Amino acid sequence: MSLKPKPVTVFGVPTDVGAGTRGASMGPEALRVAGLVEALASRGVEVADRGDVAGPRNPWMPPVEGYRHLDEVVAWNRAVMEMSAAELAAGRMPVMLGGDHCLAMGSITAVARHCRAQGKRLRVLWLDAHADFNTSAITPSGNVHGMPVACLCGLGPDALVNLGGQGPMISPADVRQIGIRSVDPEEKRLVREHGLDIYDMRYIDEVGMKQVMEEALAGIDADTHLHVSFDVDVLDPSIAPGTGTRVPGGLDYREAQLMMEMIADAGGADSLDVVEVNPALDKRNRTARLAVDLVESLFGKSTLMRD
Known part of the structure; x- marks a missing residue:
């Protein structure tokens, strides 16, 4: 299957409102500094950087009724949803630069609504160290970046479950999670x-x-919208130290490259999140530079002699 030559819109979401550690709010700029937009353009992709969406400041408060910063999380996710929806409607591929992983609620809600309107099936590849299937009843922290998959599947506060209309937005059957530990x-x-x-x-x-x-991509066809939600903590901390929830034993460089190359071989993604890059915890922007390298592979750059 060849890659879809779709024009790309990059936008940043500079917030760590759902996280337990500050710093992911600087992720979008770190990814730009690492050359993400230029890397896509060099692959012949028509790419536009729309800048950053706006939202409230992070109040950094303890949980209220099981959630930290719920109003702010809703506001940021609504901004992401609206930006993603507008770009999808314009026939473009949205690439959301986070920010923490709670923001995938906004991007995937937009994609799910788009799929319903277009009569397409949705497949979500969730690349992460964590399942992000917590609810307020089972997590003491109240950090919403541990809850997005649950909220998208209907387990969560009404304001997030019904962000784009009557939820749930997706079914667990739509999701394949890779790298969980x-x-x-x-x-x-x-x-x-x-x-x-x-x-x-x-x-x-x-x-x-x-x-x-092969298993995660099985059944994808021309009627499938593939959304890739890439949390850099899926990578081993030895190669990607700049993230707030490091877990030892993650993907090594070759595993991560093969994962991205095989997504490209299957036709590539139709929408993408790159989240949880935290330059405050990084070494000389190493994690953002690695993320850009992997995103290039997702767009068809092969490390093997197959081009």
């Missing part, structure tokens, strides 16, 4: 109960990335 005990129970399709690090170790990607 940190799931809370009660979250494990919820994940099993809802039948989430998880390719954890043990499974990747056992069968290899090639088989994992």
